[in-house]
Amino acid sequence: MTTDKVIFDTDPGVDDALALYYLLRHPQIDLLGVTTVFGNAPVALTTRNARFLLRAWGHDAPVHAGAAGPLTPDMPPEFWPTSIHGDNGLGDHPIDLEPQDDPDTAAQFLIDQIRAHPGEVRVLAVGRMTNLARAVQMAPDIAGLVRDVTLMGGAFRVPGNITPAAEANIWGDPLAADIVFGAPWRVVAVPLDLTTRTFMDSAMLARLAQAGGPGMRLVADLSQGYVRFYQAAGYDGMLVHDCTAAVWLTDPDLFTLTEGEVRVLSDGIALGLTLMNPADRQGPLGAWEGRPRQFATLDGQPDAILDRIAQVCTA
Incomplete structure (x- = not known):
């Protein structure tokens, strides 16, 4: 089996943890490194959390801290989703590592790795798109060298989860997302249109924890606050947004x-709205003129995606 060289851009984050575990367990994935960004917690905590998870799972992939805030000017104040991810970003699971004062090296790491492995690197970004946007601004040549970019983000035909207009990762830095969708590389967005249909119930999570050994038990343990968040809304389980995007890398079938040019609104009440001009639409392009056609997984097979997560995480 050939392996895919992957950089995981992330903000752990409970569902990020499951996605990272999936990547580490899958024999097709060669994890080159982890870059971190603000989002589910401040970047100092998301970086600490990435190191904690990699150590717990016996992996020595390098971790590079990235953006602490957005490129978008005049953004509303950031609020950390502690009701979902806990005060420490990992469901308040005990963590025996302290945050460090890391330099901001994520964008340069992305540039260096993409240049070192032309045509091979796949970037999976499941947080704000700030690191990616900064990397392609700093080194436009990487757009022609990267194999592809996969994003967990957007809400194209469904309501957002941070506002009625916007999904959280896009909302957190909409200018960065617009830059990423507008760069001349292949982007595949895995949006709420599909991830809100990919729901792992509590019984399945418990089965995976029992069958998957200590690594999967850690995922289940730190996910309990996330499950309680959904239980308060009447759902017994959790959405696996980020791991759904990870499965796209290994099981695109x-x-x-859906294909089309994408713009992201960066001001007004629709801040963070993702708007695609579908490839089959007839009419003038306006602000979409000159943009590259990108892709979004607006549909898929949620049950099969969950089955694949189970297979990989308990193998």
Whole structure:
């Protein structure tokens, strides 16, 4: 089996933890490194959390801290989703590492790795797109050298989860997202249109924890606050947004792509709205003129995606 060289850009984050575990367990994935960004917690905590998870799972991939705030000017004040991810970003699971004062090296790490492995690197970004946007601004040549970019983000035909207009990762830095969608590389967005249908119930999570050994038990343990968040809304389980995007890398046959130019609104009440001009639409392009056609997995097979997560995480 050939392996894919992957950089995981993340903000752990409970569902990020499951996605990272999936990447580490999958024999097709060669994890080159982890870059971190603000989002589910401040970047000092997301970086500490990434190191904690990698150590717990016996992996020595390098971790590079990235953006502490957005590129978008005049953003509303950031609020940390502690009701979902806990005060420490990992469901308040005990963590025996302290945050460090890391330099901001994520964008340069992305540039260096993409240049070192032309045509091979796949970037999976499941947080704000700030590191990616900064990397392609700093080194536009990487757009022609990267294999592809996968994003967990956007809400194209469904309501957002941070506002009615916007999904959280896009909302957190909409200018960065617009830059990423507008760069001349292949982007595949895995949006709420599909991830809100990919729901792991509590019984399945418990089965995976029992069958998957200590690594999967850690995922289940730190996910309990996340499950309680959904239980308060009447759902017994959790959405696996980020791991759904990870499955796209290994099992694209479980997804259905829609193609078109994408813009992201960066001001007003629709801040963070993702708008695609579908490839089959007839009419003037306006602000979409000159943009590259990108892709979004607006549909797919949620049950099969969950089955694949189970297979990999308990193998």
